[in-house]
Amino acid sequence: MAFRVARTITSWTGPTLALTVALLFFIAAMLDGCAVRASQHSVYHTPESPWYERTHSPERCFTSPQGAEAAGYRSAGYDEE
Secondary structure: OHHHHHHHHHHOOHHHHHHHHHHHHHHHHHHOOOOEEEOOOOEEEOOOOOOOOOOOOOOEEEOOHHHHHHOOOEEOOOOOO
């Protein structure tokens, strides 16, 4: 069974692999309590942010944007209307 799963995963390419990896990172962040990542530049990124995945070593993690704002961080601006 494990070999079959490993063989299937290694045969994925392109969008399927990218989507799977992004989903796994998102799930790991949610389980980690790091749904909102705050960078060293006093801004925070949510999973919808194009910079969220690039914030590999966040300065702080929050479970919500409100928590980040209460701690003095501001939105990166991608979600403002």
